[in-house]
Every structure is written in structure tokens, then in C-alpha cells.
Amino acid sequence: MGLFNLNKTNRKARVETYKWYEVEPSPFQLLAQEDQDRLTNNFTQLLNSVNETIIYVKNVFDFYEYENNQYPVVITKFYFGARENTPGFFNMRDTTDPLKDRPTVTYEHSDKVALSDGSLAKVLVVYNYPDYLPDGFLFEYYGIADEIFVKFKQVDQYKAIKMVSAARLRAESLLTGNRVTPETERKVQKLRDLSATIGGSARLFEIYLYIVIKGKSEEELSEKEFKIREIANARLISIEAPKYIQRELYELKTSINAFMPFSIEKNFIDSLSAGSFYPFISEDLIDENGVFLGVSGSNSPVVYNPYARNNYNIVILGETGSGKSMTTKIFLRRLRKKISIGINGIDPENEYVKDVVAKELGITPILIRPGQKLGLDLMRFVREGFIDSTDAAELLADLYYVPQELRPRLRRLLVSSNADTIFQFLDELKENRAEDLLKYLDAIESPPDSYVYDGIPIDISGNIVFGIKELRNQRLKVVVSSLLTLLLQKKMLTGKQLLFVDEAWIFSEYPAVLNLLQEVARRGRKYGDIFMYITQRPWDVYSTPEGRTILEQAATAILLRQRAAATEVLQKGYNLSQAEIDYLLSANPGQGIIRAGNYKLTIQILVTQEELEKFSTSPAI
Numbered sequence: 188m189g190l191f192n193l194n195k196t197n198r199k200a201r202v203e204t205y206k207w208y209e210v211e212p213s214p215f216q217l218l219a220q221e222d223q224d225r226l227t228n229n230f231t232q233l234l235n236s237v238n239e240t241i242i243y244v245k246n247v248f249d250f251y252e253y254e255n256n257q258y259p260v261v262i263t264k265f266y267f268g269a270r271e272n273t274p275g276f277f278n279m280r281d282t283t284d285p286l287k288d289r290p291t292v293t294y295e296h297s298d299k300v301a302l303s304d305g306s307l308a309k310v311l312v313v314y315n316y317p318d319y320l321p322d323g324f325l326f327e328y329y330g331i332a333d334e335i336f337v338k339f340k341q342v343d344q345y346k347a348i349k350m351v352s353a354a355r356l357r358a359e360s361l362l363t364g365n366r367v368t369p370e371t372e373r374k375v376q377k378l379r380d381l382s383a384t385i386g387g388s389a390r391l392f393e394i395y396l397y398i399v400i401k402g403k404s405e406e407e408l409s410e411k412e413f414k415i416r417e418i419a420n421a422r423l424i425s426i427e428a429p430k431y432i433q434r435e436l437y438e439l440k441t442s443i444n445a446f447m448p449f450s451i452e453k454n455f456i457d458s459l460s461a462g463s464f465y466p467f468i469s470e471d472l473i474d475e476n477g478v479f480l481g482v483s484g485s486n487s488p489v490v491y492n493p494y495a496r497n498n499y500n501i502v503i504l505g506e507t508g509s510g511k512s513m514t515t516k517i518f519l520r521r522l523r524k525k526i527s528i529g530i531n532g533i534d535p536e537n538e539y540v541k542d543v544v545a546k547e548l549g550i551t552p553i554l555i556r557p558g559q560k561l562g563l564d565l566m567r568f569v570r571e572g573f574i575d576s577t578d579a580a581e582l583l584a585d586l587y588y589v590p591q592e593l594r595p596r597l598r599r600l601l602v603s604s605n606a607d608t609i610f611q612f613l614d615e616l617k618e619n620r621a622e623d624l625l626k627y628l629d630a631i632e633s634p635p636d637s638y639v640y641d642g643i644p645i646d647i648s649g650n651i652v653f654g655i656k657e658l659r660n661q662r663l664k665v666v667v668s669s670l671l672t673l674l675l676q677k678k679m680l681t682g683k684q685l686l687f688v689d690e691a692w693i694f695s696e697y698p699a700v701l702n703l704l705q706e707v708a709r710r711g712r713k714y715g716d717i718f719m720y721i722t723q724r725p726w727d728v729y730s731t732p733e734g735r736t737i738l739e740q741a742a743t744a745i746l747l748r749q750r751a752a753a754t755e756v757l758q759k760g761y762n763l764s765q766a767e768i769d770y771l772l773s774a775n776p777g778q779g780i781i782r783a784g785n786y787k788l789t790i791q792i793l794v795t796q797e798e799l800e801k802f803s804t805s806p807a808i
Contacts, residue, residue: 205241205268208279211495212265212469213785215323227322227462233267233276234339235390235458241268241439242466243285244325244335251479251490253793260488262475263329265467277467278497278784286439295434299408306401307408308333310436311415313396314452315425318373320463324422329468331414334399336439337464339392342455347391348382350455355382390458395441395451398426472786478521480514481777484789489781496742496784499717500708504725504738504756505747510777512538514745514792515687515721516802519548522685528717529684531675532652533668536690540654543801550650555667556657557635560642563670566609569601573673576602578699578706585699586666587627597624609640635663639670647678661693668693669700672707679711686711687719692727694734701733708737725749729756745790746771747779 215223234240243266251260266285267277290302299309328335342350358375361367385391398415402408412428419426429436441451456464471483474492481489493499505511516539519530530550534540540552555561569579580598583589589597600621606612609631616625630636635658653671658664668688678684686707694700708718720737728734738744738760749757749771757763757771767780770789777792794802 205270205284206272207282207284208267208269209282209285210265210267210467211278211280211497211784212263212467213277214470214788215326215465215468216470223322226467227465229276230465230467231458231461234341234392234461237269237271237341239270239340240338242266242335242337242339243268244329244332244337244466245285246329246333247475249473249475249490251473251477251488253479253488253795260473260490261330262473263469264475280497292434292437297430298428298433299405300433300437302401306403307405308399308401308433308437309408309412309428310433311398311400311412311426311428312436312451313398313419313424313426314454316454317423318370318377320422320424322463323465323468324463325466326468326470327418327422328398328415331400331411331418332398333401334397335466336395336397336399337466338395338439338441339456339461340394342391342393344385344390347385351382351385351391355379385457392456392458392461393453394456394464395454397436397439399437469786472781472783472788476525478518478525479793480518480521480781481791481793483791489788489790491743491781491783493717493743494715498708498712498740498742499715500712500737500741501717501719501743501745502738502741503719503721503745503747504723504749504753505745505779506723506750506753508776509723509748509774509779510792511721511723511747512689513777513794513798513802514747515689515719516544516548517792517794517798519685519687520798523549527683529678530650530652530687531647531678531684532687532689533671534652534654534689535656535664535668535693537654537656538689539652545652547798547801548650548652550652553645553651553653554657555653555655557659558638560638561667561670562640562642562644563667563674564608564640565670565673566604566606566612568670568673570607571677573676574703576604578703581699582669582703583628585697586662586669587630589624589627593623593627596621600624635660636666639663639667644674647674651675665693665697665700669697669703672703676707676710679707679716680714682714683716684711684714685717685719687721689721691720691722692724695724695727695730698731698733701728701731701737705733705737724752725756725760726752729760735760743781743783745779745781748772748774748776 215226245264247262247264249260249262267279290304292300293303294301299307302308325335361371362375400408400411400415402411416426471487473488473490474495477490477492479488479490483489493501503511503515522528523530530548532539539545539548540554545552565579565583568574569576577598580601584594584597600616600619601612604612604615606615613628613632631640655664655667658667675686679686688704711718720741722728725738729738744761746761751772754768757768761782771779779790781788781790
């Protein structure tokens, strides 16, 4: 597989500093071969881009809670350390040095060390590899090892060519005589192939692999070591736990010169073969500090943290009766219990403003009624900087069906306007004799629209959800919803807020409103805001470029039972297979597929009896 023992050296230890990144893992074993190849090729490019790197994998032990019971889960975390900045592969996030908080060695035994947290640790070193290893083979150790340390160091190109050529010549000398074995012939051919590529696309690396196991007792340590050795032996991997240097190995050293010098035997690997070491694999969605949602198809817990993704946008798609509202409510309830976050919402069907729901979610319900003055003046929002005047003109044009040929004039007039209120802007239009525009916009001055703009803005302190079901006119609901979103944006920019918009399909005919929602989500991201977009008709939303952007760019999508009309969205927007689409078309309530970052797995939302009684809008989820 391109791994060769070429030589040994002793080098003086030096202080090593790295820039560290936390890496988001993804499923791997069940991916199509082309998807696996894409990940391993990206990994190879990543290695080629740096001179020296450390990959550090560690297990973090946590609990998830369901029905008043706590269950242990193991969260595997991945770190990539390099001496230089790295390209943007694998959703890497800057982080602090993950090694500085490791327990320190308090006592060194001959074959293990005692640590400051009271545990024992032993380091197993991989010395020799077989000719072939499957891609992602390190994953086999994740459930047992407490830490895995892989170090790659790129060999100087000129030196690499000389080393490979020398190894090839030595191997070719073994082809003479009567004792040539198939293994020798294979090795010679591999070295010939490597000689042809090492000066071009391939690079040569020193590689070190340490597997750290920990336990509260020697029995636990021995049990883990036995399992590790079993896995290694099955792959024909040579692995040992060197005595008398366990402290140095635990401190992740590869060589020192002191009173007792040592140097770990080097192995070398070419970058074309390095794909087998692809490490960033997790087959379960178990995020640290996450919210328990339910179980996956393999019956593993699904513990989800929106802040573990590269953006915090969430879409929940499902037809009526699919469990969409229940899923939203339990997520909001459990998230509030997990972290401190403000909750705000637009509720066109008054699902969330019911007393029992509002109490459980810790929100203040505000019912918007016909004839109520809301003080949602668009021009005030422009003056306060919450919407650009050009975007405000597009919003007005969409809400009042201004024809395309009149929109440039509307933009010019609004951008140049000195009005502080929407009513003053209409007066300006009258002064400019813009009768063609007033034909569409004069509805602003008459009920019910005038009530929307007139009056004092609603107090939005605390957790607020607006119920607008009593506004029977759908266009009026859209007008109010878009302006409430601008009002809430003030609070979103204070940080750590969540805004959900339910029944979002009603905006599908209004691109400017969809663009507004997208912009609110974008601006709020740097403040740690979460934006949730919930709809039963994704095909309507997907029909516009603005809607497609919202659906496709959300880092998390929870897809529940769908109607056949959603097939195109599922295929193009979420790249689902026909088998996955068929599953969603016939799923039971609460069953679906969650796509979160690199993860995509089936899920059954699990609801407590208490949640079912308080949140259900149907007999069962």
C-alpha cells in the first residue's frame, strides 16, 4: 500500500508548535465508492498542502437524557494541527491546542503511566503495515481507543527520490536466484510504480501512528489492549507497547536524546496511498452539548447541536400530519433546556401561541388581530439601517404587485426620498405625480394595510412569538410577517437568538420576502443566531432562486414524510436517492431523514409522554 521501512534515525527533540483546527467528521462506510473517493482524494490534497501535520482523535464521554433517564454516549472529536495555514477542507474550524488539557503523567511504570485524573494509560505503537489497507481503517479503533495520534512529515522531494530509488534497487536485487516469492515481486512492482510518480504528483511522508488506551484499572487496560491487538492482527498490522518509554510516547514524542535516547522506527507512505488513513469518520450523529432528537436507523441516539455546523440555519420539511410541528416544538423545548437562547417566531396558524405550548417553550404569545395598529413602518426600518432602501423598494413592489416596468422608478424615488415614514413617502409620490405607482401603493393608506404601518411598534423584549392566523387575507399575512421579521432583526443582532418561521410556503410568491429572510439569517450568523424555516410545501419555495437558496444553504435539513410533488426538491436540492425518496413518501409520523453538515441518516423523532400530551395536534406522532 506504499508503506516501506526505509531507514532509522535519531534526532534531537524540539518544541513543536502547530496551528490547530477542529474537523467536522462525516459518515464514510456506507457511502457510494465515488463519494468515498472524493473524501480520500481531498485528504490526500490536504496532506500535500502542508509539510508536517498531526491528526489527533479523542473520545469525549457525555450523556443524553430521554424520559428522565440518562444514557452514556461517546463523542469522537477530530483535530488537525499544522505549522502553516491549511486550505478549507472538511469544514475545519480554528481552535485552541487540544493537547494542552490532556491529563499529565504522575507516575511511570515500565509498561504504562498513571495520569493526573486517576486513570492508567498505555500507548501502542504501529510498526509495520501490510501491502493493503482499506480506506478509513482507523475507524475500526474508534470505539475502543481513547486517543489516536497520527503524524505525517513530508520528506524533501530530492531526498524522497533518492530513498525510493535506493529501496527499489535493493528490492530488485532480490529478484535474482531461485527463491523469488510473489510477495517480493509485488514489492518490487510497487517500488517501481512509486519511483515513476514520486517526482511528480506523489509525495513521500514519514508516518507515526500511536493508539492510546486508558482505564481505571489494569484489567480494563488489558481488556482494551486485547481488543486493539485483535483488530490489528486481523489486518496484519504489527503493533507493540514499548516498555520504559511510555511517558515519552504518551507525550507524543517520536524521538529524544537524553539519558535514555530512543527513536520510534519510521514508516514511510506515499500520498497516493495515504487515503487509507482517512480519519474523519463518524457514522453516528452525536454532537457534543447537543439536543437529543431520537434514534437513527441503526438505533443509535441522534444528539444534534446546530452550533456544530458551519451555519446555524435549519429547515424542517414535511406534509401535514408528518410530525413537523411536533418536531419543531420538542427541538425548541429541549434546546432551551440545554442552552440559554432567545426564542422568537412567526406563527401563521397560531400553533405556538396556545397557552400550554407557549408556557412549555417559555415564550410570550402575541396575537395579531384585524384592525390592530402595529407600528411596523418600513421607512423607519430603512432609516434605522435594518433594510437597505433598494431592498425596501423591492419588498414594497412584491407586496403590492408593482409591475416590473415600474420598479426602477420606484427604486429611484425611494432611494432619494427624505421621508421618515411610509405615509410621508406616499405624499412625496403624490407631489411627484407618480400616479402609475400610487395606483398600486395607495392601499397602504387604507385599512387594513394602514393599521400595519400606523401606531407604536410592539414591545419585543423577552421571548416573543407572533400568531397571525386571525389575519384572513394571505397577502396581509405576508406583509405583516415580513415587517415583523425586520422588527425582530433588531433583537437578533444582540446575539444568541432563534427565529423560526412556520408555514413558510406562503412567502413563495414574494421573492423579496424570501430574500429578506435569507438576509436576516446571513446577518445573524455572526451573532450566533439560529434561523429555522418550516414548510409543508417545499416545491413552492424551491420554485424561486431565493427559495432554493434558503433550502439548499441551510446546514441542517430535517425531512419528514413528503408528498409526491416534493420529489424534484428532494432529488435536486438534497441529492437523495430514489430509495430515500420512496422512504420519505411512505414514512410514518416522526420518521424521516436528517441532513446535518456532512451527515445524512434516517431518524425517528422520539417524544416523551409529557411532550405528546402538551404539544400534539394529532393522536400520535
